Amino acid sequence: MNILVCVKRVPAPGAKINVTDDGQSVDAAHLGFTTSPHEECALEEAVQIAERDGGEVTVLTLGPVEAEEQLRYAASVGAHKIILVPTDGSAWDPQRTAVALTQAIETAEAANGSAFELILFGNESADSGGFQVGVRVAHKLGRPIVNAIKGIVPGDGSVTANREIDGGFEVYEVPTPAVLGVKEGINLPRYPTMKGRLASKKAVLETAEIDAAAGGQTLVKLHRPPEQASNTEILGTDESAASAIVDILEEIGVLA
Amino acid sequence: MSALLVVLEHDRGKWSEANDEALTAARQLVADMADGAELHAVLIGDGALDLAGQAGAGGAAVVHVANDAMLTDFGPEACGETVVQLAVAESVAAVMAVGTSRGNEVLAQVAARMDLPFVANCMTIAPGAGSWSMTRVQWGGSLLEDATLDSGDGPKLVTYGHHAVVAAPAAAPGAGEVREFAPTLDASLARTIVKDRDVQTAGVTLSTAPVVVSGGRGVGSAEGFAQLEELASLLGGRVGCSRAVTNLGWRNHTDQVGQTGTRIAPEIYIATGISGAIQHWVGAMASKRILAINTDAEANMVAKADYAVIADLHKVVPAITAEIKRRKGL
Structure with a gap:
């Protein structure tokens, strides 16, 4: 099964996120970058399926030229082909992103002479969280999509996909070629091996040419929510605080 | 008269707690929209009819109950297509939901099908005559984004973040006029209807635990x-x-x-x-x-x-x- 995984390069925040002075982006001066978590799991799932059943894994990203770092990482953990859709580095709105990704996918499929049987997106990106790019791309390609997937079993001409609901799963059986929005927890992504790291340096970076106009959602300004005054009540510095804690549990009525 | 269409959720006939937030937000949004917009709600599929009264009590003037033989359970494509057809038939000014897993997915389907912009997980929304302004969440809520939404002649498509609005009962119920709606669904959309369920934990779950x-x-x-x-x-x-x-x-x-x-x-x-x-x-x-x-x-x-x-x-x-x-x- 040939699988395409669409990933996004995002800052790796610690305890606090700062915004640049112009309010147009996250101040990444002191942050590293990573692959958005849901997509890292989507990639791991694709690699596991290919290892088990055969086929190739292609990874596609739309982003600044620096996103090559995330594509090389993908190659180091098992992706066979990597494709970059370069932007000017500014944040693209979801409609524009979806048009560009669709063009890049159609180009890659034309070159392969066949459709990817499965295309995986993350359920939503960790940063802008638009909850829509995968759905838009699937619709443009005329393929089915289901989101919030935490289990995939490839079948003959279809995939069985489990969507997480409170306390269990909904089960979908989707005909291929299909698109799925994957959530973290579907697997535990591997770390690259030394051999994988070396191989990733030799992976050929393809670049896709696209032409996509801005959509109707426009970012005006990013800002941090108002800081809530910190007035933590320190109940103690050893286990003798247990009595004060249980007083609180009693007071709020959870001890019944 | 223009209308705001709020998409309500249910799980096999069980009212979703997010609907109370959706109706609370919708009452405010409709009051902020120009020229006395009317609040419409839609409930989709088997089990929806029994919930229409709750939507009316929450302030809906009109409750559309959409049904089709295909709509036995949730299906993102079939639900999205149903909302599109209803929004077009009623010429609504906006479609809104709460950004639960299903809410954001159905609105994304609506947006893809209508080729219109969709702004997910808003905290506040200020409707305008042309474009709308909103504050939405990034990074799950640790960063806020001021944005504008320009949908041309089409309806505005938005979700409020789940828990962004504190649910409150309506000061007065809506007329709650029930209208049945029969979408024309292509047989292919059955491909993403839920086939089965696998319930693993009964009782208290992490999201509901006290x-x-x-x-x-x-x-x-x-x-x-x-x-x-x-x-x-x-x-x-x-x-x-x-x-x-x-x-x-x-x-x-x-x-x-x-x-x-x-x-x-x-x-x-x-x-x-x-x-x-x-x-x-x-x-x-x-x-x-x-x-x-x-x-x-x-x-x-x-x-x-x-x-x-x-x-x-x-x-x-x-x-x-x-x-x-x-x-x-x-």
């Missing part, structure tokens, strides 16, 4: 969670954990509290050995009260908590358990 006792890297091992399990079960709660813990393989991902895990809203959240990275905080911030137990007084979780104990969780947690047992006479 008490959540979580552990982070500071717990030290998978076995270390036994102390947290004992405390949680005494309180009728559930055990949660941080992303670091699931990445270490100590707990299953279903226990993860965070942006990419479960969003919790307990009466009290007891966070032990958790530093409180953004990823974790946004999953915990809807908790009514937070107690942090950590050896590091400078930890982000301690700074954001209502109560804190600066000590080793391995000593404090068993002491809490013992004190509860003593008071209960166990």
Whole structure:
């Protein structure tokens, strides 16, 4: 099964996120970058399926030229082909992103002479969280999509996909070629091996040419929510605080 | 007269708690829209008809009940297509939902099918004559984005973030006029209707538990969670954990509290050995009260908590358990 995984390069925040002075982006001066978590799991799932059943894994990203770092990482953990859709580095709105990704996918499929049987997106990106790019791309390609997937079993001409609901799963059986929005927890992504790291340096970076106009959602300004005054009540510095804690549990009525 | 169409959810005929938020937000939004817009609601599929009264009580002037032989259960494509056809038939000015897993997915389907912009997870929305302005969440809520939405002649498509609005009963019920709607659904859309269910946990789940006792890297091992399990079960709660813990393989991902895990809203959240990275905080911030137990007084979780104990969780947690047992006479 040939699988395409669409990933996004995002800052790796610690305890606090700062915004640049112009309010147009996250101040990444002191942050590293990573692959958005849901997509890292989507990639791991694709690699596991290919290892088990055969086929190739292609990874596609739309982003600044620096996103090559995330594509090389993908190659180091098992992706066979990597494709970059370069932007000017500014944040693209979801409609524009979806048009560009669709063009890049159609180009890659034309070159392969066949459709990817499965295309995986993350359920939503960790940063802008638009909850829509995968759905838009699937619709443009005329393929089915289901989101919030935490289990995939490839079948003959279809995939069985489990969507997480409170306390269990909904089960979908989707005909291929299909698109799925994957959530973290579907697997535990591997770390690259030394051999994988070396191989990733030799992976050929393809670049896709696209032409996509801005959509109707426009970012005006990013800002941090108002800081809530910190007035933590320190109940103690050893286990003798247990009595004060249980007083609180009693007071709020959870001890019944 | 223009209309705001609010998409309501149900699970096999069971009213979703998010609908109360959706109707609360919709009443405000419709009041802010120009020229006396009317509040319409839509409920889709088997079991929807029985819930129409609740939508009317929540302020809907018109409740559309959409049905088709295909709509036996949830299906993102069939639901999205149904909303598109209704929105076109009624020439609505806007379509709105709450940004639950299904809410955002159905609105994304509507947006893709109509080729219109869609702004997800708004905190506040200011309708205008042409474009609308809104503040929406990024990074799960730790960053805010002011944005504008220009949909040309088409309806505005938006969701409010889940828990962004506090649900309140309507001051006065709407007329609640029930109108049946029969969409024309292509047979191919059956491809994404739910086929089956696999229910694994009955009873209290992480997202509904009144008490959540979580552990982070500071717990030290998978076995270390036994102390947290004992405390949680005494309180009728559930055990949660941080992303670091699931990445270490100590707990299953279903226990993860965070942006990419479960969003919790307990009466009290007891966070032990958790530093409180953004990823974790946004999953915990809807908790009514937070107690942090950590050896590091400078930890982000301690700074954001209502109560804190600066000590080793391995000593404090068993002491809490013992004190509860003593008071209960166990």
